[in-house]
Amino acid sequence: MLNPITICDKDIFQQVKLSCLIPTMIEGIVGRQVIAQIAAEKGIVADTHELQQAADDLRRVNNLHSAGETWIWLQKYHLSLDEFEELAAATVLSAKLAQHLFAEQLEPYFLEHQLDYTRVVMYEIVLDDEDLAMELFYALQEGEIHFHQATHQYIQDPDLRRQGGYRGLVRRNELKPEISAAVFSAQPPQILKPIVTAQGAHLILVEELIPAELTQELRYEILSALFATWLKQQVEQVEVTPQLEPEPILLQSR
Incomplete structure (x- = not known):
């Protein structure tokens, strides 16, 4: 049996670097902070009901049908309950900010690009x-x-x-x-x-x-695309300096 292996943030950061994932990680981090900052500036917040709904959606998407399954999932991804709630809050803020920025542009955008959404069998x-x-x-x-x-x-x-x-x-x-x-x-x-x-x-x-029809599903798709394009533009304008402070994590190898 192999000896226990201790992994710290430095090891994780090094693995991320060796996996050439730094640009992706930075984009995700900055994107989350941009959303939080602009949502705060516009007075957009997540209320208790919205947070609960987002948490329920996260559990459903990840097939977490019981408290036990949720706890195992949290352990697998090294997430605390507070961090799970933070994840739910980030989801709500993203959705509400997207609505705030682009809801009124949905129908004009659809009409302008209607042919692109026509489908063929x-x-x-x-x-x-x-x-x-x-x-x-x-x-x-x-x-x-x-x-x-x-x-x-x-x-x-x-x-x-x-x-x-x-x-x-x-x-x-x-x-x-x-x-x-x-x-x-x-x-x-x-x-x-x-x-x-x-x-x-x-x-x-x-x-x-x-023929194309502006269904609820297509509304979500267009809104997500417009928001993703906007967010990418915001992220590209931010100067970033990544910093990590090592914190040991003990993993028992099998």
Whole structure:
């Protein structure tokens, strides 16, 4: 059995450095402090109900369904109850500050970028041979073969083949520009003439175009993106000098 190993803050900091995580850590630390400072300046605080809700959300996200599971989780991450509450408070402040800064910009932003949030239900076969792709396209057009049959015959990836080439709900910015232009100009259901990219010849079935709708989920996504961009800009303006004071932690090796 190995002897007990003592780890202090200096050791942890050194591991962070060797893992090339310093920039990420600094960005997170400064971001948290920026949020706290600006929230205070704007009089934004977390009330008791909001803190309780945030704590409940944290437990749910981490599958902590009992006090015992929560305690084990806290020990695993070396967090005290006060630090857990601090984490919940930081979550609340971030959400409230984001609302304060960008809530009124949500609908104008959505209207301006509405096309970016339009989605397509599509199926795809990618072939190395452009001539074969054209031949298969005409065969599909003439009804000599069904798209589903073609996917089972020409898709090599087992999982994608089992799904019949289904790409899921895809947004415009998730596709290559040349593919996006053709897909979002289609009249569903429509099989597109093969599109050649560096990846190969794409044979695409456009099943449905789904117009963008400003749902609660999309509101949260846009708000989070706007806030993240803003926070990154704030962090980049801050001059940082990291300091750590060693504090021993005793870990028993197995």
